[in-house]
Amino acid sequence: MTHELFRSGRPLVLPNAWDVASAKLIERAGAVAIATTSAGVAWGLGHRDGGAIGRAAALEMVARIVAATSVPVTADVEDGYGDVAGTVKGVVDAGAVGVNIEDGIHAEPDRIATARRTAGTDLFLNARVDTYLLGIGAPERRLDETLDRAAAYVEAGADGIFVPGVTDADTIAALAKALPVPLNVMAGPGSPAVADLVALGVARVSVGPAITLAAYAATRRAARELLTTGTYGALDGDTPSVADIEMLMGQ
Numbered sequence: 001m002t003h004e005l006f007r008s009g010r011p012l013v014l015p016n017a018w019d020v021a022s023a024k025l026i027e028r029a030g031a032v033a034i035a036t037t038s039a040g041v042a043w044g045l046g047h048r049d050g051g052a053i054g055r056a057a058a059l060e061m062v063a064r065i066v067a068a069t070s071v072p073v074t075a076d077v078e079d080g081y082g083d084v085a086g087t088v089k090g091v092v093d094a095g096a097v098g099v100n101i102e103d104g105i106h107a108e109p110d111r112i113a114t115a116r117r118t119a120g121t122d123l124f125l126n127a128r129v130d131t132y133l134l135g136i137g138a139p140e141r142r143l144d145e146t147l148d149r150a151a152a153y154v155e156a157g158a159d160g161i162f163v164p165g166v167t168d169a170d171t172i173a174a175l176a177k178a179l180p181v182p183l184n185v186m187a188g189p190g191s192p193a194v195a196d197l198v199a200l201g202v203a204r205v206s207v208g209p210a211i212t213l214a215a216y217a218a219t220r221r222a223a224r225e226l227l228t229t230g231t232y233g234a235l236d237g238d239t240p241s242v243a244d245i246e247m248l249m250g251q
Contacts, residue, residue: 005072011198012182014074014206018044023065023073024248025240034069035100036062038076040212049209055081055090063094074098074124084111088118100162102128105136109166116157126160126184126204127153133165133186143171147178154181160204166193169200173223176201197230 005012015031017023018040026034039049047053057078062075075096079106080087081126084101091099101115119125131137131146134209150161164186166172172192176183182203187194188210197205222234240248 007159011202012204013194014141014204014205015093016030016040016076016209016211018198018209020064020068020214021245021249023069024251026071027071028248031071033072033176034065035074035098036076037212038078039209043209043212043216048100049078049143051078051081055083055087055181059090059094062091062096062220066095072097072112074100074126076100078102079104079108080111080115084114085118087117092123094120097122098124098126098196100126100128102162103130103149104189105130105134107152109156112153112156112158118126124159125157126162127158127166128162129153130164132166132171135165143174146175150179154179159186162186162204162206164208167203169196172197174202176203 009025012033014033015026015029016034016035016037017026018037023034037054038058042049042053043057045057058077058081062073066073073096075098077087077089077091077099079102083248088099099115099119101111103111115125122141127151129146131142131149136142137145146163153161158181162184166175166185167190169192172185173198183201184204184206185197185202186208187197188203188207191197192200194205218234225231225234
């Protein structure tokens with residue numbers, strides 16, 4: 001995200017939004033910055049994750065979220081949708097201050113170099129290393145492969161390294177110690193708590209599509225109850241009112 005947020009010395013905790021309403025709710029909850037989730041955005045528009053959404057739709061949602069909120073936004077744009085330069089330019093034009101570019105099966109330092117040349121120095125460029133998320137290579141070699149890729153991405157201009165799929169405390173600590181730039185991990189059930197991640201050296205914590213999935217779980221639970229027992233217990237509790245959301249959308 002913005003370089004200034006890292007200079008504060010505090011960990012950057014980024015709840016992930018998938019539309020304007022979720023972004024505004026996240027901002028109201030106290031987030032100092034917001035990340036988008038490519039999976040959540042794609043699902044909300046009726047697509048699978050993994051590039052199916054296309055560049056135009058992804059950038060339109062980034063622009064909508066930036067315009068609707070007053071905190072910095074960082075954009076998850078997968079691998080750049082086949083046009084890293086065009087996608088990164090679109091992220092900058094949308095007003096986001098950070099971007100995630102992922103690699104996949106193979107190391108892709110050229111993507112990071114292209115993103116850096118396009119963005120200049122102001123955009124925080126977070127390079128995602130998918131070795132743990134995709135289970136690439138032999139487990140005993142995975143840490144070394146991750147660090148090798150990370151070194152190439154930092155050399156190409158990355159400001160931070162994002163390693164989703166790793167929850168083991170020793171591995172996280174080893175990554176944080178070895179990296180010369182801030183480490184981002186994707187947390188969720190089974191991960192150490194944020195305070196513990198910070199103690200391990202993590203600088204940035206996001207949750208990917210986890211909040212989107214929680215919202216979908218609430219939808220499924222309420223629909224099942226309505227269609228089976230005909231009751232409304234799932235709609236009680238900490239549910240915002242129509243007036244709350246209307247007011248939020250009007251801000």
